[in-house]
Amino acid sequence: MSTTKLISPRKLAGFWELPPEKQILFEEMQEKIKKVFAQNCYSPLDTPVLELAEILLAKSSGEMDKEVYAFTKGDTAMCMRYDLTVPLARFVAANANTLEFPFKRYQIGKNYRGERPQKGRWREFYQCDADVIGSEALSLVADAECVKLFIECFDALGYTSITEISNRNLLFGLIDDCGDNANAEAIIILLDKFDKIGKDNIKLSLKDLGVSEENCEKYISAVSVKGNFEEFKTALSKISNNEIFLKALTELEEVESYLTAFGCDKNRYTFNAGIIRGHNYYTGTVFETFLEGHREFGALGAGGRYENLAGYFTEKKLPGVGMSIGLTRLFDVFDQNGLLPEVKKSNIDLFIIPLGDYTAKCVELCSFFRQNGIKAEVAYDNKSFKNKMKEANRRQVPYVMIVGENEANSGLYVLKNMTSGDQSTLSKEDCLKAIKL
Amino acid sequence: MSTTKLISPRKLAGFWELPPEKQILFEEMQEKIKKVFAQNCYSPLDTPVLELAEILLAKSSGEMDKEVYAFTKGDTAMCMRYDLTVPLARFVAANANTLEFPFKRYQIGKNYRGERPQKGRWREFYQCDADVIGSEALSLVADAECVKLFIECFDALGYTSITEISNRNLLFGLIDDCGDNANAEAIIILLDKFDKIGKDNIKLSLKDLGVSEENCEKYISAVSVKGNFEEFKTALSKISNNEIFLKALTELEEVESYLTAFGCDKNRYTFNAGIIRGHNYYTGTVFETFLEGHREFGALGAGGRYENLAGYFTEKKLPGVGMSIGLTRLFDVFDQNGLLPEVKKSNIDLFIIPLGDYTAKCVELCSFFRQNGIKAEVAYDNKSFKNKMKEANRRQVPYVMIVGENEANSGLYVLKNMTSGDQSTLSKEDCLKAIKL
Numbered sequence: 001m002s003t004t005k006l007i008s009p010r011k012l013a014g015f016w017e018l019p020p021e022k023q024i025l026f027e028e029m030q031e032k033i034k035k036v037f038a039q040n041c042y043s044p045l046d047t048p049v050l051e052l053a054e055i056l057l058a059k060s061s062g063e064m065d066k067e068v069y070a071f072t073k074g075d076t077a078m079c080m081r082y083d084l085t086v087p088l089a090r091f092v093a094a095n096a097n098t099l100e101f102p103f104k105r106y107q108i109g110k111n112y113r114g115e116r117p118q119k120g121r122w123r124e125f126y127q128c129d130a131d132v133i134g135s136e137a138l139s140l141v142a143d144a145e146c147v148k149l150f151i152e153c154f155d156a157l158g159y160t161s162i163t164e165i166s167n168r169n170l171l172f173g174l175i176d177d178c179g180d181n182a183n184a185e186a187i188i189i190l191l192d193k194f195d196k197i198g199k200d201n202i203k204l205s206l207k208d209l210g211v212s213e214e215n216c217e218k219y220i221s222a223v224s225v226k227g228n229f230e231e232f233k234t235a236l237s238k239i240s241n242n243e244i245f246l247k248a249l250t251e252l253e254e255v256e257s258y259l260t261a262f263g264c265d266k267n268r269y270t271f272n273a274g275i276i277r278g279h280n281y282y283t284g285t286v287f288e289t290f291l292e293g294h295r296e297f298g299a300l301g302a303g304g305r306y307e308n309l310a311g312y313f314t315e316k317k318l319p320g321v322g323m324s325i326g327l328t329r330l331f332d333v334f335d336q337n338g339l340l341p342e343v344k345k346s347n348i349d350l351f352i353i354p355l356g357d358y359t360a361k362c363v364e365l366c367s368f369f370r371q372n373g374i375k376a377e378v379a380y381d382n383k384s385f386k387n388k389m390k391e392a393n394r395r396q397v398p399y400v401m402i403v404g405e406n407e408a409n410s411g412l413y414v415l416k417n418m419t420s421g422d423q424s425t426l427s428k429e430d431c432l433k434a435i436k437l
Numbered sequence: 438m439s440t441t442k443l444i445s446p447r448k449l450a451g452f453w454e455l456p457p458e459k460q461i462l463f464e465e466m467q468e469k470i471k472k473v474f475a476q477n478c479y480s481p482l483d484t485p486v487l488e489l490a491e492i493l494l495a496k497s498s499g500e501m502d503k504e505v506y507a508f509t510k511g512d513t514a515m516c517m518r519y520d521l522t523v524p525l526a527r528f529v530a531a532n533a534n535t536l537e538f539p540f541k542r543y544q545i546g547k548n549y550r551g552e553r554p555q556k557g558r559w560r561e562f563y564q565c566d567a568d569v570i571g572s573e574a575l576s577l578v579a580d581a582e583c584v585k586l587f588i589e590c591f592d593a594l595g596y597t598s599i600t601e602i603s604n605r606n607l608l609f610g611l612i613d614d615c616g617d618n619a620n621a622e623a624i625i626i627l628l629d630k631f632d633k634i635g636k637d638n639i640k641l642s643l644k645d646l647g648v649s650e651e652n653c654e655k656y657i658s659a660v661s662v663k664g665n666f667e668e669f670k671t672a673l674s675k676i677s678n679n680e681i682f683l684k685a686l687t688e689l690e691e692v693e694s695y696l697t698a699f700g701c702d703k704n705r706y707t708f709n710a711g712i713i714r715g716h717n718y719y720t721g722t723v724f725e726t727f728l729e730g731h732r733e734f735g736a737l738g739a740g741g742r743y744e745n746l747a748g749y750f751t752e753k754k755l756p757g758v759g760m761s762i763g764l765t766r767l768f769d770v771f772d773q774n775g776l777l778p779e780v781k782k783s784n785i786d787l788f789i790i791p792l793g794d795y796t797a798k799c800v801e802l803c804s805f806f807r808q809n810g811i812k813a814e815v816a817y818d819n820k821s822f823k824n825k826m827k828e829a830n831r832r833q834v835p836y837v838m839i840v841g842e843n844e845a846n847s848g849l850y851v852l853k854n855m856t857s858g859d860q861s862t863l864s865k866e867d868c869l870k871a872i873k874l
Contacts, residue, residue: 006749006750006751006752007491007492007495007749007750008750009492009526009527009528009530009531009747009750009751010489010492010527010531011484011485011488011489011492011527011531012485012487012488012489012513012515015485015487016485017483017484017485017528018483019532019535020480020481020482020542021480023480023481023482023483024480024481026483027471027481027483034464038784038812039807039810039812040807040812041784041785041812041813041814043457043458043460043461043784044457044460044461044464045457045460046454046455046460046463046464047448047454048448048449048452048453048454048561049486049517049547049549049561050449050452050506050517050549050561051448051449052447052448052449054444055444055446055447055448058444069487069508069510070508071506071507071508073506073551074551076449078449080486080487089446090446090447090448091446091454093446094446094447094448095456098456100783100828100831100832101818102817102818105457110486112486112487114510114511124485124486124487134818135818137818137819138818139796139817139818141796141800141815141817142817144800257797258796258797258800260797261797261798261800261801261804262800262801262803262804263801263804310446312443312444313443313444313445313446314443314446315443346537347475347478347480348478359576359578359695360694360695360697360698361698363578363581363695363698363699364698364699364700366699367698367699367700370476370477373476375475375476375477375478376478377478378578380539380576380578380579381538381539381571381572381574381575381576382573382574391537394537395537
């Protein structure tokens with residue numbers, strides 16, 4: 001090999017890869033989220049990472065086309081998925097005759113977007129999605145359940161989230177009321193930037209669209225409304241009595257009643273008419289989830305109601321509502337901000353060091369400890385005893401057991417507590433007890 | 438939407454996708470395997486699905502080049518991984534200075550090979566890999582541990598496996614002994630097909646290579662040797678006393694001694710000189726795992742020792758040994774042969790049906806049951822009571838609770854056991870007790 005030119009062991013730019021000690025934590029987080037989904041009767045789904053291009057790009061905007069990893073193999077045009085929703089739509093449309101509705105599924109999987117690499121953006125990232133799909137109609141209980149999933153997922157992860165809820169039709173109703181329907185999409189997209197670019201800039205841009213001073217004020221006062229549902233309702237009721245607007249408010253009232261019925265902690269959700277989910281396909285309830293006290297991190301999860309999941313694939317009407325946690329981004333942001341739990345350097349509880357030719361004896365002991373739930377490891381490599389002790393220290397292994405001639409003959413082993421430095425000579429059973437303490 | 442031409446909701450040919458009720462089982466299997474790996478001190482790793490083409494194809498044969506999903510985005514040539522070993526090599530080479538050796542990692546992930554679709558072959562498939570990588574040297578304890586992982590993984594899944602073990606150098610030694618070194622690779626690849634094409638065909642092909650009658654007999658008798666280690670050693674000792682050959686035998690003896698020290702059940706492994714892993718990069722111990730009584734399924738897992746993991750990427754010598762379970766193939770084969778446990782149609786324990794306007798009351802009850810570990814679901818959609826009862830039957834939900842005016846007022850609910858047909862009127866706490874029985 002030494003004459004071959006070496007290839008630099010690089011990974012692709014913008015791709016995510018954790019060192020093992022952090023990966024343990026990341027997998028635990030996935031497990032906790034899975035448990036919440038399963039306990040709420042969501043079934044797992046695991047769709048392929050690759051889909052036919054015509055499926056994945058069916059409802060894509062030109063924007064997405066550029067980001068998607070697309071290629072042709074043989075004569076098949078295919079893409080790597082950029083979200084878990086289009087594959088869900090394909091799956092439900094294909095299996096609509098055998099699935100029971102409402103169909104509740106979760107999927108935790110990697111998605112791919114070839115965005116320009118930037119801080120906090122990854123080209124391969126995990127999304128944790130849960131969706132409820134109805135046939136023809138779907139109760140607003142499902143919307144409330146999705147908000148509840150955020151609370152339970154963050155509880156499971158050990159963090160406090162706040163989910164901010166609105167309904168897109170509040171703004172569509174208000175736009176209708178103001179007679180600005182011709183510019184509805186453009187206004188919605190502008191208002192979605194309210195938090196980012198501020199009142200004055202929004203106003204300038206709205207006026208560029210031809211929106212009147214009076215209407216600008218209405219839109220801006222609407223998207224500024226926040227609070228618990230009573231406050232929210234009172235403030236919004238003063239702004240419009242358009243039919244679509246009032247229907248959206250009534251829907252939110254029903255969602256709130258189910259949140260109460262579910263017993264959701266009222267400190268964990270609030271209403272904010274500034275939540276819009278601009279470019280999205282949502283058609284009713286929308287929500288975003290933030291870490292309490294850290295709105296500056298941006299939304300760590302989002303979701304909402306869509307009128308029809310799979311209109312590109314089937315004539316069957318499939319309304320749905322879903323929630324999604326951007327787990328890679330969440331982990332990354334928490335990591336950058338020192339909010340992750342402390343990681344253990346090692347997953348080893350006990351390091352068994354042979355002194356001399358006692359490797360097989362150590363293997364036997366190792367097996368005994370592992371069978372009893374202790375992550376034991378034999379230090380079988382060719383290092384000196386001193387270096388093995390140093391390794392145990394570096395790896396933060398809490399216990400070391402030493403096995404030489406005396407120990408092998410007597411069945412009594414030196415067990416060293418690496419934290420306290422205490423050392424005792426014990427039978428393997430007593431070592432087990434000491435480690436389990 | 439109705440005027441848009443519908444796109445057929447197809448998935449890519451040869452891609453794997455399970456219905457939710459089977460996916461539950463498949464995920465449980467992954468969880469069980471993960472637990473075994475973690476208990477044996479392997480750390481999780483989750484490398485990207487995409488790698489730079491120069492990395493992934495560094496040691497690829499032309500064969501693999503054809504199968505790989507490769508493409509260029511921007512000016513970067515990239516591929517989807519076809520196994521978990523090359524990404525491991527890249528990872529270990531890149532992080533050699535910070536990792537502790539022996540480095541033990543597991544990875545359960547999807548791989549991609551654009552093979553011609555055929556029964557039992559999938560273009561996207563899960564592999565469950567565990568590998569131990571040493572620095573400069575690695576004890577044969579690691580080889581034994583990999584064999585032990587097979588036993589424990591299959592135990593965890595509830596099946597009985599048999600792992601057949603050999604060492605590639607037995608044949609290389611014998612070839613050396615016979616003076617056939619010039620044809621070593623070709624002979625190895627032929628002998629690997631012994632089980633499939635039979636003695637006579639092997640002999641013809643060997644003769645085509647110029648192998649003498651006498652040597653043909655030697656090779657064929659060698660690859661026919663099977664049994665426990667004593668039988669294996671006795672039979673092979675008669676065939677050659679070549680140095681490489683004897684060293685391989687000694688190595689296997691040491692592996693067997695560690696298997697004994699680990700306490701591995703001697704019924705779960707055996708020695709078979711016909712195990713060769715033909716095209717592979719293995720350089721010492723090799724093994725394949727079969728389901729007991731079903732050798733016709735072929736190997737469900739395999740593994741072995743490699744002299745140097747990452748020679749393409751680093752000058753550091755990194756010997757390793759690994760094992761891999763082809764979980765997608767395993768699941769598929771077991772499914773086709775009726776060997777999977779029975780799947781439950783539904784993950785719902787309790788179906789709560791509102792009679793009249795009691796959805797919020799049902800949601801409240803649902804929350805109570807879920808908090809107490811019962812997978813409860815509110816039948817909130819607009820079906821008739823009769824149709825909801827039918828749905829409960831179809832979904833094989835074991836309990837149904839009915840909530841109407843009387844129940845909401847009294848706090849006593851009708852609970853129906855759908856298996857026995859028994860019906861009682863109980864408080865929610867007593868319903869919980871009855872369901873938990």
